[in-house]
Amino acid sequence: MKLLSLLDRLSTADAPAAAAPRRDLLHRLGQAGARAAVAALPLAAALPAQAAPTDTTLDAILLLLKLEDMLVALYTQALASPALAGAAQAAVRPDFERMLRHQQGHAQFYRTTLLTAGLTPPAAPRFDFSGRRNNAGNPELFPNVLNDYNAFLQLAQQLEDASASIYLNQVAAFATDRQLRDVVLRTQLVEARHASHVRTLRRTATASVAVKSWPSNADVVPSPAVVVPSPAGASTPPVSIYSFEANEVQLVSATTAVPFLAVLTGATAVQFVALSEAFDEPLPTAQANALLNIFG
Amino acid sequence: MSDTLRPNSSDDNQGAQPLYVPIKRRSFFMYAGATAGATALLLTGCKDDDDSSIDAKTTVDVGVGDVGVLNYAYALEQLEAAFYAEVLKGGYFTGLAPAAAERQIFADIALHEQIHADFFKTALAGNAIKALTPNFSAINFGDRTSVLTSARAFEDLGVAAYNGAGRFITDPKFLVVAGKIVSVEARHAAIIRDLITPNSFVANDVIDFSTTSATARQERSKLPAEVLAVANTFLAESSKVSAKSLV
Structure with a gap:
């Protein structure tokens, strides 16, 4: 990666460890050991589906920037299109204007972080939410997203849910940088609130869709669904982003699962769907990149 | 428990003396909490193995390191689980129509919080703090507004607490x-807020709306001491929680 080698050169020519925090960030961004450290996380050993987080902090920042750029583009385009411009949507426009401001703030944060580390942030790609990849000859994967409020909501829900999950997986790449990690964790929560709200809007819309405010196996399955490569490999069909959310097993060590069935009794007798609802799940980096590449 | 307390010659001092006299322990503890200086005396007067013995009756300290952070989370999840368990028994919830969206929402959240508490209890195993005794006398479980505003307080507190405690975690x-x-707590907080006022899922009191500060457009965070000051108002005298090492 060009940026990375540039960073390496910068960091080796750099000042002492006591330099300003931003310079410190630059140093840590370029640390060659970061890759190995992340790969050695206990979680990686515990959960095979996430066993290959080979990202550096820089890779993670670039991924999250593209994610935020995508959400900025989604709301910018929708607010300027029939999906949100009609009189029937006047009541919910402020919701999306508010979310747009958040996403712009998040994207700006990553750009500033890169700039202060001496890097030129990439420009936002030209996002196409029809799934045609800016080529009218390609098949339309997500029809009417910008023309129909319900189609828009359905895609927005999937992308906001995916955003919360993508953030969760990238947290590990910031394990050695507490300042950035703090920011990433807190930004993740804003994405989770967005996802919850979009789901609430779908449930309370005139054309109500039976989805909870958290991903649930009881939700109506989106169609068309945003699909990503299966963790099982290229020979297996792509899977919905919600296939990762469906996990009902939580590990407390590499091999020990929490025996919820034994501890949940009485008035809160276990309901299976609650086990997966109670935890949001990370979306691995390969799937995250594949998802972003569908749109830009 | 007092019989497990023992003098420690190296840290012996006058302030710690009452610790070895069970009858006066409570009054000493109140005194020790009165000033920062006396609190320091308490801390220097007690070795780790003494702490748990004292705390068992008067207050619960979450401990140090990752165990401390997990116990801190466990304490908050216990509180939330107990709160929602009460909600399900209260007049507001039982009076909801069988198909009401709010019935499903509160039933789900109650399960999630119980699952979270059980998760931490299992993960902590022998290091887990005791089961806490809540005190919800300030909440009217028959009243929708009381239940919703309390739920909002608990959820926002939980989210801010995780935000402020993440920095203490060492094991990725x-x-x-x-x-x-x-992440799921944030989703809870958003729906509870939307139930109170639509589109209040991320009002300015939970997100820093500055465009220039280092925390622009992120969730606010609270340090353990701030969070526990609020949480303790919902815990019985025997279950007050402290996080002395998470500062």
Whole structure:
């Protein structure tokens, strides 16, 4: 990666460890050991589906920037299109204007972080939410997203849910940088609130869709669904982003699962769907990149 | 428990003396909490193995390191689980129509919080703090507004607490697990807020709306001491929680 080698050169020519925090960030961004450290996380050993987080902090920042750029583009385009411009949507426009401001703030944060580390942030790609990849000859994967409020909501829900999950997986790449990690964790929560709200809007819309405010196996399955490569490999069909959310097993060590069935009794007798609802799940980096590449 | 307390010659001092006299322990503890200086005396007067013995009756300290952070989370999840269990028994919830959206929402959240509490209890195993005794006398479980505003307070507190405690976690495994849980807490907070006022899911009191500060457009965070000051108002005298090492 060009940026990375540039960073390496910068960091080796750099000042002492006591330099300003931003310079410190630059140093840590370029640390060659970061890759190995992340790969050695206990979680990686515990959960095979996430066993290959080979990202550096820089890779993670670039991924999250593209994610935020995508959400900025989604709301910018929708607010300027029939999906949100009609009189029937006047009541919910402020919701999306508010979310747009958040996403712009998040994207700006990553750009500033890169700039202060001496890097030129990439420009936002030209996002196409029809799934045609800016080529009218390609098949339309997500029809009417910008023309129909319900189609828009359905895609927005999937992308906001995916955003919360993508953030969760990238947290590990910031394990050695507490300042950035703090920011990433807190930004993740804003994405989770967005996802919850979009789901609430779908449930309370005139054309109500039976989805909870958290991903649930009881939700109506989106169609068309945003699909990503299966963790099982290229020979297996792509899977919905919600296939990762469906996990009902939580590990407390590499091999020990929490025996919820034994501890949940009485008035809160276990309901299976609650086990997966109670935890949001990370979306691995390969799937995250594949998802972003569908749109830009 | 007082019989497990023992003098420690190296740290012996006058302030710690009452610790060895069970009858006066409570008054000493109140005194020790009165000033920062006396609190320092308490801390220097007690070795680790003494702490748990004292705390068992008067207050519960979450401990140090990752165990401390997980116990801190466990304490908050216990409180939330107990709160929602009461909600399900109260007049507001039982009076909801069988098909009401709010019935499903509160039933789901109650299960999630119980699952979270059970998760931490299992993860902590022998290091877990005791089961806490809540005190919800300030909440009217028959009243929708009281239940919703209390729920909002608990959820926002939980989210801000995780935000402020993430920096104390050293094992990345716990960081991800905590993230998976708090992500759902944020979803809870958003729907509870939307039930109170639509489109208040991220009002300015939970997000820093500055465009220039280092925390622009992120969730606000609270340090353990701030969070516990609020949480303790919902805990019985025997269950007050402290996080002395998480500062």
